[in-house]
Every structure is written in C-alpha cells, then in structure tokens.
Amino acid sequence: MKPTIKLTLAMGAVLLLGGGGWWYGAKSNQYAVVAAHLPPVPDLSADHPELVERIQAADANALTRFAARTGMIELSRLYHANGYLDAAAATYVGLAELEPAEPRWPHLHATILAGFGQATPAIERWDRAIALAPDYLPAQLRRADLMLKDNQIDAAAAAYRHVLEQERDNAWALLGLARIDLEKEAWRDARQRLERVVALTNYTLGYDLIVSLYERLGEDREAEAIRGRSFASGAYRDPTDPWLDALMADCYDSFRLSLEAGAKARHNDNETARRWLERAIVVAPNDVSAHFQLAGFLREQGDLPGAMTHYQRCTELDPQFADGWAQLSALQALTGNATASERTLQAGLENCPDSPGLHRMKARRLRDTGQTGAAIMAFRKAIKLRPNEPDPYLELGTTLLSADRTPEGIREVENALAWDPLNPTGLGILAYHAIETKDRAAADRWMTLVDRQPRIETSLVNQLRAVYRGAFGERWDG
C-alpha cells in the first residue's frame, strides 16, 4: 500500500474517530444535563395506561445517552399537559440548558411559575423567551400581566405598549393599560381604553370594568345599558397561547380537556373545542360529564344527531343523571319526535323521581297540552324538590293566572321574588297587576323596583308607564 493511501486512511480513521468522539461527547453532555434535571416519576397509579406507558418510555429514554434530549422533551409535554407541574418545571430547566435558543422552554416554564404568582423567576424566563421570539405576543402579554400584578407598573405599561406597537388593536394590551389607568385614577384615559376594548371584543373583554367606571363617573345610563345587556356573563377570556394549547394533544385527563374545550368555545374556536371534547371521550369513554358537554356543544353548533347520540350515551352511562334525560327529551321534542321525547321523559322520571328539572319539564308539557290541573301539581312538586329557584314559581304563577286563578298566581310570583327580588319577569307581572287593580301604593312600589332593574326591556318599561298613566292619570316619575 502506498504511503499516501496509508496516510489518507489513517487520516480518515482519525477523522471518523474524532467525529464519533465529538458526537459521543455531545450526547454525553446532553445526557449529563438531562440526568441533573430529570425529576422523579410521579405517582401515576390513577393515570391513563397509555400516559403511564409513554411517561415510562420517555423516562427510560431520558436515561440513555443517545435519546436523553428527546426523552426529556417528551416528558416535559406529558408532565405539563397532565398536571404534573413540578415535574414539568424541572424538565424545562434542563431543556433551557440543552436548547438555549428555543423560546418555548422558558415561556412554558414561566406560565407555570406565573400561575403561582412567582413574579421574579417567571419574568426572567419571559425576558429570555421574548428575546428569542420577539413576535410571540402571548409571552409579551403574560409578562406584562405579571409585571402589573407584581406592581411593576411602569414596566408593565411599557410592555403593553410594545404589544400595541406590533398589534395596534390588541384588546388584552389595551385592557392591561386600562387597569393601570384605573389604578392611577386616570379615569378619562381608562374610559377611552375600555370603550375601545369593549368595541373590539363585543363586550367579551372589559365589560366588567367599564360598568364600574361609568358608575364612578356618574354616567349611570351608560352603566345600566351594559348591565341590562348581560347577566352574570363571566366576561373574561384569556389570550390564546398556541404553544400552551399544543400541549393538549398529549393530555389524558378528560376533565382538563373538557375545561380547556370550554374555554376554547368561549373564544369561538369551535374546531379546537370539538377536537378536545372528542379527545376527552377517547381517553375516558365513560365520562358522563364529557359526553354531556360535547352534546351541549354539538347542539349549539347545530349538529343535532351528534348531540342526540351523546345525550343518549349519558342516560346509558348514568341513568341517575337527570340532566341527561332532560336534555335528550328536549332535543327529541325539538326534532319533532314527540313520542320518543315523552318516553324519554318518563324513563328519566322513573330513574330520577326526585329530579326537580324533570318534574318541571313534565309540568310544562302538561300545561302545553291543556292539562292545567295536572301541570299545577307537577310544578308544585318541582318547587317542593328545589324551593329556592324563582323560575318554577313564575311558571306556576303564570299557569295559575292563565287559569284565572289570579290571587294564587300572584302569590306564586311573589314567592319567586322572595328568592330573586329583582327578577325582571316577576317585577313586570306584579307591577302590571298592581296597576290593573288600581293599587297605587303597590304599583309605586313595584315600579320603583322596575326602574332599578336594567334587565327589563325598555319597551316593557314604557308599556308599564303607559298603563300606569292610564290607570292613575299621572305619569310615573320614579
């Protein structure tokens, strides 16, 4: 063999050996980092078998020289998605060391820390995530929110403004700035911002704060108009965070999936909501609650056969779950299958004889078919089983009024108001009755309450005022 060939082969061997050594060393370094941050496997005894299997496999990989990094990444997803937050946090520390240019690790870690209000470490991580991914707005918004909660007001304001430079109409950033305005008692600025927020989001954000602000500013008409439009809306919607959302594909907790699906539905992200609800049922086929939620969601989306299937499943899985029967029966009635609806209602009552909702449903059906006496008895039964709900009293009251049993009907409407003193329907009925019977004192009392209830439609209030003037010859002035 020629010396040059020998030399080439030797050089090749050395290069191969060196490259292999470098690769081996790199893997060894990853292995050491992973080992230093690999959390103990939590107690998985109550978890889904597939999750257990995947965690065990990922954990085993993390303990090998050649798959340590991928094992750790898999573990981070599985732990975070399934609620093992301490373990997930530990993996993110390791992953941030292994992949310092990857912004997801500090962001996801920060979301865990910030959830517990741990401002300093969370903000540090978000600083890093934002430096690596300056266009990822959820990280910027979350950091700004946390700065605000940590009383770093100027920094929070700057962070929100920075978001607005990138997205002029970002409602969450505007809302954050509005909160700062409110804390600084800069009422005019707060008002301008909140009015923009509610306009941008159709009152799903900022509705709560702007009402209090209007009332503070003495602008009661504006406040009442918004109060009248909503009823315990629970207005807030978290900003969407795709990196966090991506974890749900690895979630095996049907309740968690249902919750997150509910949040997505609030955002009108119906495709994701449906996907997660369906996954909830895949991981827990016998979860009545998940079937029930999916059925309700499908009904709202107009998929009535789909909804029917899942309501049906609720009744099979848990015959004592009255709402399953009630919703199935209602849906059957809606789709024109009266016989099946009646049969379902009867079956529901046999399985749940103490269900106030089912008795009320039966009462309505009896009322609608002219069986007033039986309907009244069924309403009374529903009220006996759950006496603190105003609506059955109102339904009973109106049924009695329709049957010309006015004193009894009025008494039931008054009973409704004992539980819900500003019930719009009840106030309207009682005000009208008092006016009609020319009981001026009672009419004044009820009209005063009508004026205090912004949820009564203006047209109805105007009608009551007109009747009042006709009965008493004077305008109702309040």
Place this chain on the structure above:
Amino acid sequence: MAESQSCTHRSGIEDLPSRFAPPPPSLSSFALMLCRPTHLRLALGCALAAGLLGLTGCNKPPPARLKATGPAKHSGPQDATGLLTGTELGTFGELPPWIAHVKVIDLDQDGLDDIVFCEAQDNEVRWIRQTAPGQFAPEALLAGDLSGPVHVEGADMDGDGDIDLIVSSMTIIFPHNDRIGVAFILENDGNQNFTTHQILDQTSRIVDLRPADLNGNGRLDLAAAQFGYDQGEVSWLEHVGPGPWDFERHVLLELSGAINVEVADFNGDRIPDIAALVSQQWEEIYIFYGTGGGHFRTERIWGSTNEDYGSSGMSLADLNRDGRPDLIYSNGDGFGPAATPGPRPWHGLQWFENTGTGFKYHRIGHLPGAYAPIAVDLDRDGAIDVVSSAAYADWNNQNREVVSLMWWRNDGKMNFTPHVLAKAPKDLITLGAGTFDASGKPSLVTGGFYIYPPFDSMSRIMLWHR
C-alpha cells in the same frame, strides 16, 4: 471521584426549579469542553477520551435523577383518617344541606364554644349551643328571612356587652350580577334573642363582613367583601350613627370576586389594615393599609396570571409566631367552563409570610378542591398547623377516593406534611376550630354544601374530635 459526585448529584424539588444548583461537570462533559476546537489533535484526544469513558464504565450505572429532599410534592399524603372522629350535630331537613359558613364562637358567653352557622338555602342563621363540655343542645333558629346568608361573625356592635351577629347575604348563591347583596346585624337582647337590622341593601352581593374600628372613633365599623359577579367591590361600612345601625359605605376597590376580608395591623403602625382576597379572573390579594381617620393606601401583594387559579378562602394567623399576622390562602374553586366542577393540578394551599416590610409567598401543598384554610395546633406540639376542607373535587359514582379534610402538620420549621383526616362526608366548604370537650384539645367543625349529585355522603354540621 468527580464522576461519582456527578452521578449522585441531588437537588431538592421542594424549592422552585429556578433555584436548582448547576450540577458539577461530569467527566464526559469535561471531555467535551476540551474537544470543542476542531483541531485534529484535539479530535483525536476527544476520541481517546470518549473511548476511555467507555472503558472506565463510569457511565454504566444509570445517571442519578433529580430527587426530592423535603416533603415530596407527589408523594401521597399520610393517612390520618382515624385521628378524628366525626359526629353529626346538625338536624337534617328534606333537602341537601347548604351550610355556607360555620363560626365557632361563645355566643352566650358561658365559657363554652358554640357553633353559629348559615343555612343559605333556608335563609337562616342557626345555633348549636354547647351546654356542657361535649354536650350540645339541638339546632336552634336565631334568625330567618336573611336572603341567602353566607357568612356570620360575632361582635358587640352596639356596645351593650353581648354578642351581636353580623351576616353577609348574597340573596342568590349561584352566578348573578344584580345588586341584591344585603348586610344584616342581628341584635342580641342579652338572652340570645335576636332582632334583625338590615344595614345595607341594593348592592353587589356580599360574602364577608368583618368588624373593626377602622376609623379610630371607638365604634365598630365593617370591612366588606362584595363578590358581585361581573361587578363587585371591596368596601368598608363606616358606623356613622346617629342610630346604632346607621352605616355609610366606602368603596376601596372596584373589582368583582372578593371572597374574604381580614382585618389586622399588618404593618405594626397600630392602625387596622384590611386584607382582601379577590377571585374571579383577577386572582389577587390586596392590603388596604389604614393611614388613620378611615383612609387607606392600597397595595396588591400577590397575583396569579392563571385566571382559573380558583381562589377559595383566606384566613389570618401568626403562623410562624413572629408576632406579625400572616395570611393563609386556599385555591380550590373547581367551577369553570366544563359541565361539572372539578380539581385542577394547581389547587392547594399557601401562606403569605408577613416579613414586616411585605409579604413572602410560600406554597404549603396540593389539595384538589381546597377550601376554608384555618390555623390550629391540632397536635398541640406548639407549632401552628393548617387544616383545610375540600369540595367539588371529582367525588362521583365512580370515584370516592377524594380527600374532604386535610391536616397540614407543621414541623415547627414551617414545613407542612399533609395528613388526610377524612374522605367523607364530601363537599365541605366551611371549617372552624374550637374546644368541644373537657380535654381542651382542639376540635374541628365542618359544614356541607351539596349542589351536585350524587346526593349521598352528606353532612350538615359535623364535629371532628380526637
């Protein structure tokens, strides 16, 4: 030797992950550091080092993983279900109980703790009198028609020497945004006959009222948590007179979701301050520092960015016995955008250490559906423990292994070890502690609030004693 240390590196996970100490370099990573330049000679050296690693066998044992050194977050709580015996003291009616609050108080001032409680469904405040140590009279009605009462406190509001009751009422317990909150004072005639005075109405739903002289004029005022729903407030009701039941409301914070207020001198200036827990989407804790004459300076001491953190209760105690009042706080509200309520992975307890210059957050531990945290030295070892109840934490026909009462035993160094006291009855949202036998040992009292099926494993008022 260095490799051995690396292989056995430990770090505690009871601390925040950010505090993990960097591990000492292993031999392999040290070799890697040496071989970073691409010089052929160094590559050769690297290859040799890599080969040597294989020969030494240093990497053969599986590398040591991170291990917990303190109470492990995921190690299960200890079983202490036999420690306390539960005795039902309540009188069941036809409907599942809605006990919104229990208050341990010596109402008749006979030297024995009694139990006063709110039945929110029946609109009543009721009393179970301890007639002799461990002996109880049947439930007695103190006042009805109280519009969904959810909290009761005792104080001599009119200065006549007996204990009056202050009642917070929501009117409607479920989500509702109408201004239907009502505040009542039940005036005691000295013989535990009560006259109801409505001192505030047409306001955001009220969930907590605490008596204190907030403006320093010698009369008891009231700090108020007004949950509302979309709109709510933290406020204080100034006892203005001239009548004994004339109060004027002052708003301190316009945010929905206030659950609890507590009054104490947090900053040691001898002026009462108000702490408020604000839930809903805010998930924040505020202190309103009294500056004198009924004026306050607002400071937010903590907040979570998790809108679903689930704040559920806050109480006051000098947990570390340093003379400064601390705050104990639970997050376990399981209601959300799902068909049923249920647990979250972050549910649990924490305490805020009053350092004198601010508050420092400490996590106590995980408890799905945590409610009603209270401080009590349950084992009488001199260290104040924490006990909390739990509710709506996935107790259903398939799963009944749900904790409903947990004791967090303090080792004296503020390390808390969870001990399960009970898994039944379920859905206990209110908890108190007092002395209910001759031994002087602390006992617990819980109230059940049942709104989700199945309607079994229920309790109304349960006494838990050793």
